[in-house]
Amino acid sequence: MSLSGYLLLSATLFSIGLIGFLIRRDLIVMLMCLEIMFNAVNIAFASFSYYNANLIGQIFVLFSIAVAASEAVIGLAIVLAVVRNTGINHSDDIANLRG
Amino acid sequence: MEKYYVLILLFPLAGFLFNILIGRFVSNKVVSWAGVLSIFGALMVSLFAIFQVLSGKTIEYNLYTWIISDDLKVSFGYLIDQLTAVMLFVVCFVGWLIHIYSVGYMHGDPGYSRYFAYLNLFIFSMLILVMGNNLLMLYFGWEAVGLCSYFLIGFWYHKKTAADAAKKAFIVNRVGDFGFALGIFLLFVNVYALNYTDIFSKIPALKGQTIDILGFSVDLITLIALLLFCGAIGKSAQIPLHVWLPDAMEGPTPVSALIHAATMVTAGVFMVARLNPIYGMSEIALMVVAIIGALTSFFAATIAVVQRDMKRIIAYSTISQIGYMFIGCGVAAYGAGVFHLYTHAFFKALLFMGAGSVMHAMAGQLDIYKMGGLRKKMPITYITFLIACLTIAGVPGFSGFFSKDEILWYAFASDKFYGKFVWILGTITAALTAFYTFRVLFVAFHGDFRGTQHEFNHIHESPSIMTIPLIVLAICSVFVGYFSIPHFLEPVVGKPLITVSHEREKFVMIMSTIAGLTGISIAGYVYLIQPAISKKLTESLSGFYKLLWNKYYVDELYDFIFVKPTLRISEKFIENFTDLKLIEGIVNGIPNLIYRLGLLIRPIQTGQFQQYAIFMIGGIIVFILIILNI
Amino acid sequence: MNQIIEQIFYIYFFISLSILSIGVIVSKNIIHSAFFLLIFLLHVAAVFLFLNAEFLMIIQIIVYVGGVLALFIFAIMVMNIKEELRHKRFVRFSISGLIAGLLFLGILYTFVKDVRSSENVLSTSDVTLLGKLLYSYYLLPFEILSLVLLVALVGGIIIARKTPFDKEFK
């Protein structure tokens, strides 16, 4: 199996995550989509490191997993605050600032 | 020695400064003394100068350099030769008499000091005009006298008519000066000098040169001469710029006498005479001068025949007399022209001051048909007025006769092809002149009074301070003719050449005398023996009469051609369309446009961040497309 | 032989991962999408295994499944979002979003499809090497990562905690 195959996989997943992020209303699901995107990128890293015989990719994956996790933490916290404060958990209801 | 003649200028200037600055705070007596004495001083000094000139030497002196710029170098200096001497005498002497006269005439006027200040300023500028030794100083005086006439016409500025007349005078003069200035430029860029002597020395070199205007090639000197003559037309109220002079009668009568009869309006003649070397070299220019002079004199006379306002009649006669002078210049007999200027100064001033004294008596009444039989009430005025009429009518023995005859003779005798024509017109005009002057005399002074009894009782002879100048002028206007100016001026203006033998002069003389006498006798017949005829005439020729009464509708014509369209264009097209709509529209339109645009694209900023993300992705896609240059 | 198995597995993972991620997006109930995510993450771990990254697989399972996903579920429970029936899942302009995403995919596809790689693939990975690398060469990023986690911790606490005086600002 070739590198381009795995890249194609990651690209596909990335795009799916992106689409999800773009079209889904629930904030939490959007966060999940972000996670999907990060995972897609991780796959790309891993495949690069595999096919180029180079470990740095894996290390990068480690870091990006950690970053994704912390992003998730902050994101969830913010969403939590929003829901607590306004009771809104839908993206398109959050549009008071505009113009 | 020569530098002291600047006193001629300084005296009036001092008088002006005194009266304008301090005059308001001192009594009228002081003011009048200052005014009169300053002119008297000028007169005395100028008499010295004149004696110098009589002894045959001309005086030229440069006070200081006025303007230096590259090849332009104009100095502030004066030149006193025969021509100037004549003008000096006229200006100072007549001016002085009129100052004296004014003391009585303007008595008790609130603007007394202002009046004398302006009068002195006028004398000052007129002296600069005649004494200047270069064209720019001539132009200086030219504009300055125009200014003074503006002030003095509008002296009673609270009268709208006066203010209007003043403005009109100034602007019409400006139209003339427009051409005058261009003439100066054209002259300068060809001879690179403005000083008379340099100009005259360089002028012959220009002979035959042509300048190309819109494809036509025009003789250079002719063009220069004509452009300069534009100024003369404006200043001396010749057709087509004569419209301002009659209105100028709004000013005090002594002013009319001084400025609009004796001195300022004749500046044009002086200018042509002064620049005779230029005019002498251009046949066409001379022809134009002569023709315009002749036509003006004729038409003005015709208008004067029907007017009722005393001062207006005299004003039109002034126009026509100046026309005479231009006839003289036009046939290269500058001496004759200046001679007539000289005599005219006296008798026309006399006429005006007589009219002034009549007004003084009749509380400003000017309509001759409201007067009558004044000769019993005010004999001195009557006598002097009569002398003036005789003089202007050209009755032999009076000075007017000599000068007018001189002009007509040279016109008749000149080698110019138009000579005869202008001679005929001149002679007819002589008849008309005699007619309307005596019309005034008969209607106003003979017959019986047409006004109310109360007015009649009010009539009185003017005080001696006014009558004495009248008498002096009357004497002068009889005798000044015996001093032959043309001969005196020959060193300056040369001697006009004659194609006809001197025997014919008698014929010309007789013709003009006959013309004058017929005019007088017709006037006498119509207005003394059978006053009814005048009525009949006016009815029978009512159309013609209307035409004359309305001065050939020239004012209305100008108003219709120039004034109204200009105002309409500036308002409708320039301000409202170009300025406010076009330019301002663009200027204010651009920000407006941007604002509209902003409002148009503002909705993309919906608060929904997923749309923002979509835009981001769009940006990324575009970018990758750029990179892959698909 | 080995190739064929790899092919089969690759195709399986491709399909299943796509389906799972799409499931995350389309499922009505948030809990369902969370579970889809769980399975998705496990599959990703498996993909790591195929790419000779066992360590990554472990980390993936521990951190994501053990940490992140649990966090998600907790969050959902804390908010106890009441799922009203037939609530809208997608935004109004979902079509444009879909198009944008697909375009993006297309763009990526255009150049991803022909990426070549060097022949020598990564031999079996050893974790010690990874560790050595991490603690020597990549020490700086590692320290920075610690800061990132600290900030995440602090920030999460600051924003998510309930303070007594929250009420009066409501």
Add this chain to the structure above:
Amino acid sequence: MNEEVLGRNFKSFELKKHLIISFLIIILIGSAILMFGFALNQLKFPVLSTLIFFPVISASLIALIPRDKEELIKFSAVVVSIIEFILSIPLYLSFNKNTAEMQFKEEYLWIPQWGIKYSVGVDGISILFILLSSLLTILCVTVSWNEINKKIKEFYVALLLTHSAMIGVFMSLDIFLFYIFWEAMLIPMYLIIGVWGGPKRIYSAIKFFLYTFIGSVFMLVGILVLYFHTGTSDIIALTNKSYPYKMQLWLFWAFFAAFAVKVPMWPVHTWLPDAHTEAPTAGSVILAGILIKMGAYGFLRFNLPMFPEATIEMKPFMMILSVIAIIYGALICLIQKDLKRLIAYSSVSHMGFVTLGIFTLNQQGIQGGILQMINHGVVTGALFLCVGMLYQRTHTRLIAHYGGVATVMPAYSAFFMLFTLASIGLPGTNGFIGEFLILLGAFKAWKLMCILAATALVIGAAYMLWLYQRVFFEKINSEFLKHIHGYGDLNTREILTLLPLAFVVLWVGFYPNALLSFMDVSVKELIKHMTLTVGALK
């Protein structure tokens, strides 16, 4: 009624003691400083920098005066401006007229990274503007005495700062410094118009700022290109370099954009009527007196010497624009109903004369142009002062509300008449000399343009005299009498304000060489330089 009017005049003439005394004191101080200035001038004392920064410093000191001490603020402003003027007199007296070199030169390295220097100096072209500016500033301060009654302190500070920036423009020999002053002047001017102006002041202020700003940013681009192309920002050095023709054209237009707006030339003149009309009297005076001269000065300092080929190429176009401005401005004046607006449009026409003179590219034209700038500064400034004094009494600017003013305020109307005559170019006033020289130069350069421009002599006389008639002559307008009640003729302060200008009008009218001799050599040098460069390029 004349008697009582006269009586009122007498009343108005009784002298205010403290004013006179303070004036005398100032004169004494001034003469002392004058002596001092001479001494310093011998010691290579940086006169120009003093002239620039003295007002700045004193303005910042004035800013410290407590707000309620209004008299003190006013007096200190007067003193400062008069001292400034006196400081500028040594400049005039010890200026060497026989060289076109920059004099009183000062040079310090300012931004070494870019080799930009703070270097100032004056030559025959620029010195007169400095004198004029410092003269007008005094009058602006005195005329604002009663007119400005809110935020007094800020007003005088802004006035002094404007003055500094403007003379900085005329002095600076470094293109970068020039631009700094050029723009810096906008800020206080914007405030002066916008804060103390008339009813439409805000619109006018913003219009003024944006209009001029958009012009000058193009100049900024031009400056950048110049600086990049030559590597120096020293104006003299830039002048002595020669540029390829195409570049010259572009740069010409870039600078043209800035200067034409400032002058203002024809199609971009519309900011001027609004700004002049709405600004307070002092603002209008500064605008008309100095500010719009900066544009013409820029043409002389940059476009002509630096881009001679382009200039010669563009000469006909520029002359046509100028003539359009002349006639357009004159015609539009005929139908104005607002005093200040009329005078504003008249200055469009007069500045048309100036640009016409400059772009004749011959001695008379350019000298006339410069002289006419000074004249216009004096005359139009004076006219605005007069209008301001009238407005202060009646609070109306509509011509229709006036009439018969001459009866009530003879001294005032005398002054106004003098300035009117100067503005219509009557011989004996300075206006005549300028217009005569310009027209002569134009006649040499292009006869037709001269003829067209000369028509303005007639139209100019028409609108000014008509204005004068409507305002000063005829019956006393009851409207006006109602307003004027309580005020009389000019008071001493106002007469002292107008007197210097009247003096200048006549002085220059009768002895123009006093000014012409200053610029003579410099202008000759300029023309020689142009012809040489063009020759070299050919």
Add this chain to the structure above:
Amino acid sequence: MNIPQIPLQFDALIPEIVLTCFASAVLLAGLLKLRNEVLIWISVSFLVGFLFFLPSFEGEAFGGMFLNDFLTIYLKLIIIVGTIISLLVLNSYLKERLILFYESIALILFSAVGMMLLVSSRELISFFLSLELMSLSIYVLVGIRRYDSKSNEAAVKYFMLGGVSSAVMLFGIALIYGATNTTDFHLIIKSVSQYNTLISIGVGLFMIGLCFKLALVPFHMWVPDVYEGAPTPVTAFISTLPKVAVLGAFGRVLIEVFKDYQVEWSSFLVVLSIATMAIGNIFAVLQRNIKRMLAYSSIAHAGYIIIGLIVGTQQGFNSVVVYMFIYTLMNIGAFALVIAFNEEDIENYKGLHKFHPAFALMMLIFMFSLTGVPPTAGFIVKFNVFLQAVKAGFTWLVVIAVIFTVLSAYYYLRIVMYMYMKEPVKLCKMVYSRELTIAILVCAIGVTFLGIFPVFVF
């Protein structure tokens, strides 16, 4: 695969370490109940001291993975100065609305650390991580007023979009790594010499991080909402310093590492810069809320700044850095005044000059400086950037830029006009405080002084 042995010398890193320790200490200081002023003044004085010993740490660390040369030190100085001013600004605001002050101080410091690491990291992983460190702490800061729905909204928007952008950027990094087999810039430089689609795409996606943080059109749309929603001191902070850091870091990478791909990215940036200037200025004209107005104005400024980057030369980059410095002063000053006036609606700025002449004067200075009118520093730096552009032959771009500058003058002047020329509508109650006043003064004096004596900027 063998591990390159590298010496563990990290003395160039000491400033970051010290600052980190201090930040953590501040975090702990929350335990002992200090008053805000004390804490603020302690940290400010610490940072001021820090300023002085920062420049002495030139050099490399971790085998060139971390570089501290003149440029980075300059950037770090800017960052520290900005941090000091924002801390001063923060104080009064904290007093106003009792939010947790020591956390926010700590977070500001942490993000400062992130910025410092960002500008001097020469390796993709630490680059990415420090960027994340910066952004995460800023997300928290934006959302720190969690009882305020506007703040929440701002936080959500910022976080979500930031997450997407960082994911995309990470993808780009992955591609770069895949093409070059390394994350070390020195090695990348060697291997990017021959053209490779993967890298160019990678650079493109990598730059998204820059575009997002710098808010170039069309990545700008979060800016007005977030700036409006966030607490004003935080707005002052995030509108300036992240941009400084990001520009410093990315610009350097683009110019030094990916210089062979300049054609791609600069052509892209040209388009973006024109679009940014246009959109930023046009939208700013419409705004009624001063924070939004300033947000759009900062977008527009990003447009001008990018011109210096497009040039792609070292001087161009220097001009950008200088611009950022002045821009930081101007912007923080303006926002500080917004805090002081305690007003967001522009309408309420009418006639402020009557009551607060001094503050109005400051505002006037900042507005003219933002417009770029001499003798303020805003002009000097603009001039500098444009000069570089002209040198590189981008004259037409400069012409466009100056035209938009004129447009920008319109809305900046509107504020001045309201303050000076209109009659007051309502008397806004000022938020006076020593710290705030000091901050504003520092900014104003800096802007004017550096405008008159630009020597000290370079």
